[in-house]
Amino acid sequence: MLELKLIYWARQSLRLAMVALTIWIIAAAFFAVRSNTLHPAVSPRATTVTGVFSQMFDAVLAAVALPGVLVVVLIVTVRVIQSRDVRRRDPVRRFTRQQRREGMARAGGQCEMEGGFSRRCSRPAEHGDHFYPWSKGGSTSLQNFVAACSKCNRAKGARIPSTALQERLERRRSVYALFDDAVRVGARQPLP
Ligand SMILES: [Zn+2]
Numbered sequence: 001m002l003e004l005k006l007i008y009w010a011r012q013s014l015r016l017a018m019v020a021l022t023i024w025i026i027a028a029a030f031f032a033v034r035s036n037t038l039h040p041a042v043s044p045r046a047t048t049v050t051g052v053f054s055q056m057f058d059a060v061l062a063a064v065a066l067p068g069v070l071v072v073v074l075i076v077t078v079r080v081i082q083s084r085d086v087r088r089r090d091p092v093r094r095f096t097r098q099q100r101r102e103g104m105a106r107a108g109g110q111c112e113m114e115g116g117f118s119r120r121c122s123r124p125a126e127h128g129d130h131f132y133p134w135s136k137g138g139s140t141s142l143q144n145f146v147a148a149c150s151k152c153n154r155a156k157g158a159r160i161p162s163t164a165l166q167e168r169l170e171r172r173r174s175v176y177a178l179f180d181d182a183v184r185v186g187a188r189q190p191l192p
Helices: 002-038 049-088 097-106 150-156 163-176
Strands: 127-130 145-148
Touching: 002 049, 002 163, 097 127, 097 145, 127 150, 145 150
Parallel strands: none
Antiparallel strands: 127 145
16 A cells, blocks of 8 residues: 555654754764864854853854754654644544454454564464554554454554555465455545
């Protein structure tokens, strides 16, 4: 599903950008302090303690201004995404008994998540899980239902699954699901 690919990579990039900007800010502040201490004679050297500190403060502020603005932009973007996730939330959170029954039957009662080495977990399924997390706007539908053991259920948490996991799960499902239209996994609610 192209949509999940976009969502997943957009969020991964945001996370990476945040890490990069944090490193940039720390490094910029560090070098600003260092060059100010080593070569303070850029402007007439301050003679008082307050003067030294205010010079250093100005240097640090100038150095972190650009990454600082970018961090603010990033935080605003993340907030917008989060509020849209909340607006997408399916009013129905719990799967119906019918969905549970069909989902468990589709999985043959076995956990559909992954144990080690990208292979299917061998434990019996105990939970019906939202593949695309409910809290992030995942649908309470049979397509978004995955059968999971309690260990995989806990390990998965409310993270958006990677597209690689989605592809592997669909490939495995194409072997054990009885109907072709039961292979697809993951569904997200439209914005209201
Ligand atoms: Zn499992």
